[in-house]
Amino acid sequence: MIKQFDETQLKNRMNSRVRNNRIWKFIFFLSTLFGLFVLAILMIRVVMDGISFLHMDFLTGRLSTDPDRAGIMGALLGTVWVVLVVIPVTLIVGVGTAIYLELYAKRGKFKSFIETNISNLAGVPSIVYGLLGLTVFVRMMDFGNVVLAGGLTLSLLVLPILIVSAQEALRAVPGHLAEASYGMGATKWQTIRRVILPAALPSILTGSILSLSRAIGETAPLTVLGIPALLIPFPEGLFDTFTALPMQIYYWTLDSSLVAEYANLAGATIIVLLALLFLLNSVAIFIRNKFQHRY
């Protein structure tokens, strides 16, 4: 018999190959941890900066140049008002579009044109939406930099995300449910409204909450709209000027080179913003888990 491989050489090579595998596995693991490591530092840093300034007066107080008296009530209210615009606008337009694409549009050029367009919109930098909002809502429609202009701009920004997730939710509803409904003489809209939408609702809500949290954290479009962080009255309606949590963070961070405590104020505001996002995401995860495996 001809010996093809030298046994000892093969064994040595094998040992080093296995060792390599093990070493790289460890490196890959560390790489995965790297992101989490930075996340941990970021969190610790933010909390260390902000926690001492985070008290009830800070949450309920008005904006002030004096770091000890400054509060974020205005920014919180501004964010809430914007959310009140974003939720209905994105839900109606987003779910409507998703229903049209999944259940009404015929397969063909037009449908794929709209879908390609949506995925391109998802990749447009948020600041460009800011310019769109500035030109169309603030100037052309002459709203000024008010809640409505900010809310509509952010709605357009997150719409592609919501549409895609709503489409997935609708597609996940098994066809045999719709068949059962059609089989009893239900019309298309009756079937959609009474069978398909209720079955897809949990996933749609999850997607809508996630896109909402994207809107809440966005800053760039608001800077372009000219949203101030000045001593302005609390917003009380859609046509009031406003500021929002991320804008507050932005101005305090920029000015922290002038007044050191502003960094702490920014940190405290970040804690509030992250807590809000965490809350929203928990609700989304709760909905997803509660209504999973329904069919």
Added chain:
Amino acid sequence: MGVIANKMGLQVNPTAKESIAKKINTQKNNIVYDTKELNLWYGHTHALKNINLEIHEKEVTAIIGPSGCGKSTYIKTLNRMVELVPGVRTTGSISYKGNNILGKTMKVEDLRTKVGMVFQKPNPFPKSIYENIAYGPKIHGIRNKKLLDQIVERSLRGAYIWDELKDRLNENAFGLSGGQQQRLCIARALAIQPDVILMDEPTSALDPKSTLKIEELVQELKKDYSIIMVTHNMQQAARISDRTAFFLNGEVVEFDNTNKIFSNPSDKRTEDYISGRFG
């Protein structure tokens, strides 16, 4: 047709369950569906070829044949569910009580209200048992709570599942066993009092015991309804049907009394299929 039905409904003795259309077409009293030279294509696939079938009232008509022979396609043409697949084309005619259902004037919703369907896989809605039954009446505009209660009870009784479910009406239908789900789906179809019930392999996803229950139920239902049932199970066709159609490659090879088909088929291919030589 609706206007006539409305007027007649006020005059005619309400105990007569038969639909008005039937009274108008007395000469065809015995035939519910008359299929003439039906052809159907999915895109370029010729799925049904020159089908001619007469389906009789208050009988069980079984449709048998190997998979892919067009039997499911045919039954779904009878309530035009086949149109849910894009790119379907048909020629020929199917007259349902004298009206061509493939014609432009036929509203599919009206047709499907008169022709109920039970599917291969039990497909209850992710709602309560009560809401599943009430769904059909509700979409057809019945809002009265008391009336709905009665419909639910009557339909569940009709499907012989009332005793099992009467205390669980508010539970989610997904909690039921497969056999119960299928009987619930039959009850759901009964809720809007159709004239015809189409059944597309209703027992193929069920265990033998549940299958037997469905078969017994079908025997009962035949007193009030015309039933057309696709089945892959020849014993089932032999046990419960009055007439049997044998489909092969999109054509009707033979259509006759069930006894005749299973004891003395006139076509060699029918004999081969029944004796298990293919399919």
Added chain:
Amino acid sequence: MQKISEVKQEAIHVSEIIAQNKQKKNVSNLVEKWIPTILFLLASITILTTLGILYTLLSQAIQFFRAVPIWEFFTGAVLKPLSQNPEFGILPLINGTLISTAIAMLVAGPIGLMSAIYLSEYASEKVRRVLKPLLEILAGIPTIVYGFFAFTFVTPLIRSIFPEVGATNILSPGLVMGVMIIPMIASLSEDAMTSVPNAMREGSLAMGATKLETTFKVVIPAAFSGIIASFVLGISRAIGETMIVTIASGSSKNFTFDITQSMQTMTAYIVEVAGGEAAAGTTIYYSLYAVAITLFVFTLLMNLFARYISRKFREEY
């Protein structure tokens, strides 16, 4: 109520009630008829958005190019919008954008890919289920928070080691942007790698190859286009990123390759001009649209490229 007592005595005539109801259902017929149109109008809002963006950018950029020749804008190495004799060359901004993107990709590319390898090839299902959501948190943090982190933590940290680094510089936001993009590259690359059929892995493992060899010789080549697509999307994201660079890189418009210095990206320029005092109608004001359309075209090309690659990839198996 009369109807009910009637039906109680007799059998229920649902089919007849339904037939009667069908006469009255004019409203729902109307709904049925108009719903598709309404939904179509809602769907066309996305097209209006695109048209709005194009109209906004083009109409205002044209105003700018009336004042500044297009050739000068795209080849000009000097950007002095506020000077007595203003000069509008976009090259310093493109330079700043590309350098910050390069730094970010040097971080996010290798680390993202290695994380993807770990998650897809090595991690047990249990570990994966813990690590993936944690990485997703990283992706969900608003960019303003990363900006804060870069400005108040990473920059001082770098400066404590290399004192010559400026208080605003392109390095720090570049690095932080890299961290921000890690989860995106990790999850998209992981998707590409997990969709490689197991049979291919088994073929390699069965010949005595280690997991490492299998990963590099079988899985990565098979998932290559998907991985490239994830990198391209990462680059597009870095080019469009605004707040981190705006906060931490300052507004110096120097054309330099020194990463310890302040540089301005296209996005940061837009924020500066839009948030500044520039009145509508001035050349400076219009210049931000010229910059924006450049940015828009850059990211659009990247996104189209990524889609093209991943579509090709889908046909492979």
